[in-house]
Amino acid sequence: MPPDGCGRHAQRAHPPRSGGPPMRTTVSPTVRRLAIIAAATTTAGAGLALAAQPSYAASGPVVGVNGTGLIVANATSDGDNIQTYLDGSNIIVIDFGKTVAPGTGCSAGTTADRVICPIAGLTRIQFSTGAGDDSVLNNVALPSTYDGGTGDDTFSGSPAIDTFVGGSGSDRVSYFYATASVHVTIDGVADDGMAGEGDQVGTDIEEVLGSPQDDVLVGSSGADVLDGGNGDDLIDAGLGADVINGSNGTDTVTYADRTNAVTVVIGNTGVSGEAGEGDVVNSLNERIIGGSGNDTLTGASGPMVLNGGAGNDTLNGSSADDLLQGGPGADIHNGGAGTDCVTYAERTAPVTATIGGGASGEAGEDDTIDGAVECLIGGKGSDKLTGNSNANTLQGRDGNDLLDGGLGADVLVGGNGSDKVTYVGRTASVVANLDGAANDGEAGEGDQIAGNVENLVGGSGADTLTGSAVKNVLNGGAGDDLLNGMAGADQFFGGPGVDTVSYGGRNAAITVTINAVADDGAAGEGDKVTLSVENLVGGTAGDTLTGSNTANRIQGGGGGDTLTGLGRGDNLLGGAGNDTAAGGAGTDTCVAEHKTSCEA
Structure with missing residues (x-):
């Protein structure tokens, strides 16, 4: 990059700040900012020789070296737009539209809004932006400290260890340019950023913007604005009147650690959280997790996943296709428009679930699933899932499940285990x-x-x-x-x-006896034809078919078959081939080339 900063990095701007209600004003403790402010003030006002250069209308920071630190300090109230990047062995510091003063160890750039500082010997950078609404985008991989002072400030840190001190105003830390997932908690502990990065986001930061990856953002007990950015993000805003922006991706808002009842209404209304909390959960969040209280979770216009957690929860689906997971407790599942599923996928005990009925869930759980739900998903036990007269999808998953779709064009999926579809009520x-x-x-x-x-x-x-x-x-x-x-x-x-077992499509010879012994079918097949079956149909080969002591109708099909009726009046039909029929006791009717004990 040329030393004047022309090119891609010079034009790199912060993404726009999220909207939302006015944020809290928290002045950081003096002890936390003393070293930064003192160092910045000393550097800016110690009579450093400043290079003569053209001036902009507003004055920007003084940039100079103090020991092994590069100090970027501005005590004015003008809003700064500071960027840094590495150009060979030099750090370029820019404040767009301002006059930047080079201090000790630095020199003027080709324009008045930038200075050049050699990186040799430097181990850290300190930014102190003073009053005004300032932004800092740091592209130099040195451990850095950011002090916003007063005003609403935005900081984008480096790939190295960053420490963010917001000061008063509504201050934001952005990981918009991070190349991997970030985990950020607004708690002042040095464990934020990408894996192993060790950033420290102070408790006087009010806003966090995640990376384009799959992030975890955790707020403070105050009023925060958390925006996951792109990616599939998990956001826990904590207590306080928070604004939670999911953005692109499949994002999850969790209240899982709450014990009091939580109400979540998706959309830009400040009615979510515990009673009086006033969270805003916008419509770009797709997954909501409740706590252990009696929660009410309500979707909006897009597909939602609502997980009530423990407690007696009410889940209200959106106008799209939703997945409702009540969790333990007597939950109410309201599907709404769209194709909605109630899932018990995490359960290990058997589940009974009926669309349009109560008494669903595990034994004694008493869930209610309204008739606007179209889909049921079982768990790991042996479940019983029952649909209604609409088109339903029933998915048993693990276990030996019983599926009854009811009327309507149903999709019935078993999963692992030995599963059964029943039409017993028809x-x-x-x-x-x-x-x-x-x-x-x-x-x-x-x-x-x-x-x-x-x-x-x-x-x-x-x-x-x-x-x-x-x-x-x-x-x-x-x-x-x-x-x-x-x-x-x-x-x-x-x-x-009068029931019939048919082997009509078989080409290999079969042997079948109606005696409830598992030795029927082709050689080694092991079918069992029980005594509640009356009739048999063979295949195209030479079959051996034997009835029971009730009246049987035995049809050989093709091939030279051997048909045996045993007791009662049997009807033995050899079909094509050279067949043998033995009627046994009773008045038997036989159609075969060779007949014994046949009366007709």
Whole structure:
């Protein structure tokens, strides 16, 4: 960079300060500022030889070397706009639009608003801007101290250790140019900035602007303005009437350490926080976390994540798609417009949750989920999730979950464990297939059962239930049901009615006996056809099908099949191929090439 500061760094300006209500006025203790002010005053007024140069209308700071420190001091009330950068072996100090006076160890720049100071021998920089609304942008990686004096000041520190003393007025520390995430707490402890940086943000700083990365900003007990900037930020403003600006990214405002009830209303109204606190939580914050009290969290127009924490909380979704997490306690979940989800994902105990009903949550929890919620997410236990007549999404996650979507075009997702979709309350016929296609439920209903669901339960109609390639349990319920397990060690329960287990799509030979023993299907498959099933359908190969002591209808299909009826009046149909039928006891009807004990 040329020594006069022309170029990118010279034009580098602070981002605009956030708006908000008037901030508190806190004068920093004299003992904290004495060394800085004394050093700056001594340097500026010790009769340093000043180089003659053109003047601007207003006077800026005196810049000189005191020992191993570079002192930038201005006792006037003019607002300074100071920037520093390193040009080779020299530090360039600029105060745009002001006359900067070179002191000991420094020389004039090519224009009156800048000076040149060799960096050799320097170990620190001190800025004392005096009165007025000043800004400092320091690009030199030396440990630096910033004293704003009076006025509303803005400081952007260096990559080295910075100490920020605000003084009176509403003062701001900006990490807008930080290259990594920052963690900042307004507490006067030297642990702020990027990892290992060790900045110290004093308690008389009222505003913090984060970096473009994912930051953590923690306020004081006073009135703060915290702006996360870009990135996914976590902001804990602390007590006091704070302004919390999320900006771009997915930002979280947390009241997790509060024990008193908290009310949060997203938008530019000072009604959030504890009673009388008066926080403003703007609409660019997407995630809100409550405390352990009975909190009320209300979204605005954008998608929100509302986490009530412990306590009996009320969560009011926005007009967009929200995720509501009540936490422990008897919580009320109001979805609002959009597609809203209630989640119990962090729970380890079993959860029962019903859209449009109470008594939800863990045993005795008594959550309420209103009918404007469209989605339920289970936890790590064996959960029971029930939808309503709208289009719902039920996601069981871990555990052996039971999913009942109700009417409407539902999406039913199992997750880990052995999960079940039930149509047990239906009287109309149901068709359900574990193939992930949106063609399940009653005629035209359009449910979609994901492939990570293992089990199906029908209703009281004549249902058709089809499994997948893994182990399935198919329970037809009442009615004359058709069950097809596909591959895997399946179990078939017919229920009341005349029920059929079909292997109609198989090409390999199968052996099936209706006796509730897990030795059915292809060789080694291990299906179990229970005694509540009455009928069997074979595949295209030479199958061996054996009924029970009830009246059975056994159909061989293609291939040379062996059909055995056992007791009662059976109907044995060989189909194509050279078939053998043995009716057994009762009056049996047989269609086969070879028949024994058949009366017709």
